[in-house]
Amino acid sequence: MLYVITGPPASGKSSWIAARARPTDLVIDLDRIALALAGPGAPQWQHDETLLKVAHRARFAALDEAIKHRDTVDVYLIHTMPSAKARARYRRLDAQIVTVDPGRDIVMQRVADMRDPAMTAVATRWYNQQAKYRTQTVTRQASRAW
Template sequence: MLYVVTGPPAAGKSTWIDAHAKPTDIVIDLDRITRALTGPGAPAWNQNPLQLRVAHKARYAAMHEAFELRDQVDVYLIHTMPSAKARAKYKRLDARIVAVDPGRDIVMQRIKAMRDPDMERVATRWYNARRGQPPGAMPQASRTW
């Protein structure tokens, strides 16, 4: 099964996966990939453009391979804001879409406390894109911040 986990930055997407995935599942999380590709002492949510460039390439390669294995193992993919094209692909793959959203106020507090301030723009874009859509998001407290 393919699970596509969406939500704004700092919503608790990784925490949701940690609570549901088994050790044998495949987890594709850009933050985790970036951490794995950077040196000691790099920030947990590294937004360095050069390191992100390499991490994005690794993510796409992992997605391609993991999608082929989704009938043998569960695959969890974090995709904050999938485009219409990506959503169509996930639909063809019979993915289960999970939206994690503890609410705008909580997300903005978390970003201010521990993320790059640029993530506020990403969160605002996520919420603006969802305006007028049915709720469908799963309230997710994730963890104590």
């Protein structure tokens, strides 16, 4: 099964996956890919443009290969704000799209506490665009211990 996990920055997408995925499942997370590709001491979330380009290409390649194996393992893909084209592809792949959103106030507080200030704009954009996709499953979960 392919699970596409969406949600604003700092919403708990990784925690949602950690609570469900087995060690043999595949998790495709742009932040983890970028961190794996970055040099020592690189920031956990705020990546430079070149690193992000390489990480995006690696994510696309990982997804292309992973979907070939979704009959034997679950594939979890974090995609914060998939475009209409990406959502159409995920539907063609029979993906289950899960939105993790503990609420705007919680997200904005987490972003203020733990993320680069630029992530406030990303979270705001996510909430503004989310109205288009409200038919998807919305999951609220308790906050992890930050």
